[in-house]
Amino acid sequence: MNIGRAVLSLTAVTGLVALSACSAADASGGDGRLKVTASFYPMQYLAEQIGGGHVDVTGLTKPGTEPHDLELTPRQTGELGESDVIVYLKGLQPAVDDAIAQSGVADTVDAAALTPLEDHGTEVDGHHHTTGDNHSGDEGGEGDHGDEEDAGADPHIWLDPVRYAKVAEGVGKALAKADPDHAAAYAKNTTALVKKLDALDSDFVNGLKNRTSDTFITTHAAFGYLAERYGLVEEAISGIDPESEPSAARMKELHTLAEDKGVSTVFFETLASDRTARTLAGDLGLKTAVLDPIEGITDKSAGRDYLEVQHSNLQALRAALGAK
Structure with missing residues (x-):
């Protein structure tokens, strides 16, 4: 009788562990890694450098495609909603902005909110520069x-290494929030990347x-x-x-x-x-x-x-x- 109860309890516990493991895998792309979607290359680079082996990064803009002109396929829009984290730059790609607003993904990182944008494109004192x-x-x-x-507002903040470093810090914090188990690794990788960007600035x-x-x-x-x-x-x-x-x-x-x-x-x-x-x-x-x-x-x-x-x-x- 006691043996039967023990077996039953063990079976129940095993089932719960399997169920929770399955749920965790589903939430992280099936392999335990955080599913991160990046709108275009500069955001993808940050996610890959900071996330390392703990993230699975998908870029929405294929190499050789002008990001300003990107239009999303229905499949891309659907997959966007399955992301754990989205990293993007609001105002650069209207189609992406619209899809993110409808995606229901809670953890989104807008690079434009991490460093002030300026109005480049307006005439100042008759000069265009x-x-x-x-x-x-x-x-x-x-x-x-x-x-x-x-x-x-000029979106090209990534071309200034100092501004880009600020965005990197924000991406690091967002990944840590979405995946606390690997927060230390994200912090370490962020620090290493910011150091490289500081060196680029000095160069x-x-x-x-x-x-x-x-x-x-x-x-x-x-x-x-x-x-x-x-x-x-x-x-x-x-x-x-x-x-x-x-x-x-x-x-x-x-x-x-x-x-x-x-x-x-x-x-x-x-x-x-x-x-x-x-x-x-x-x-x-x-x-x-x-x-x-x-x-x-x-x-x-x-x-x-x-x-x-x-x-x-x-x-x-x-x-x-x-x-x-």
């Missing part, structure tokens, strides 16, 4: 270049010393925060939206500016069209080079990850600005 003092964090102004709808500061020019021309206004951080002036052919077309007045202004400021190089990107940039460079007899906004890593990227491509960007800026 972003400028700033070294490490000042003060506001800059970037032209809308004839496209009023293009004005507004930019030191690498851009003794430059002969502050001004560079880009295809679209992606580098406002980077320019502001290091006291540079970004002159963009298009505005925040890489698809916007520059006005004739803007092109004329760039011709004058390039001559006045001693601009040597017109930068284009790997994902956006380089047609206008190459035309402008050809008209002015300037060099062309790549300055990568790191919205995705492809075979054409000058590096295998965020840090490597940022170092390539630094070398390209050094050459264009005459840094010794």
Whole structure:
């Protein structure tokens, strides 16, 4: 009788353990890892670096796809709702913002809420540029270049290593909240990544010393925060939206500016069209080079990850600005 009860109790306990283990596996993607969905590469990079082996990260934006233009399939929208954590940047991809709002996922990390966004894309004192003092964090102004709808908060915060480090810290805290059992690992990985980003910041500061020019021309206004951080002036052919077309007045202004400021190089990107940039460079007899906004890593990227491509960007800026 007692033996029978013991067997029955053991069976019940075993069943409960199996049931709870199954539930835990279901909540974490079936293999015990936290299911994290990242909206595009810079968010995916943070989740992978901080999460390590404890997370299963899915990126919504395929390499080589322009993130601004992303449209989600019904399947992607459905899978989004199965995430444990979503890491995204509100305002960059409207389709993603809408899907997240309807997903019902409790643990979401909005990078735009972790560091203040600034309005790059509005005309300031008749000029279309972003400028700033070294490490000042003060506001800059970037032209809308004839496209009023293009004005507004600039989402490209990841190109400033200091702002990106703030986002990394927020992602680390979110992963720890969703998966307390591995909080120590997430904290350790966050600290290691922030240290690397601090070193990258120092590399930019030191690498851009003794430059002969502050001004560079880009295809679209992606580098406002980077320019502001290091006291540079970004002159963009298009505005925040890489698809916007520059006005004739803007092109004329760039011709004058390039001559006045001693601009040597017109930068284009790997994902956006380089047609206008190459035309402008050809008209002015300037060099062309790549300055990568790191919205995705492809075979054409000058590096295998965020840090490597940022170092390539630094070398390209050094050459264009005459840094010794």
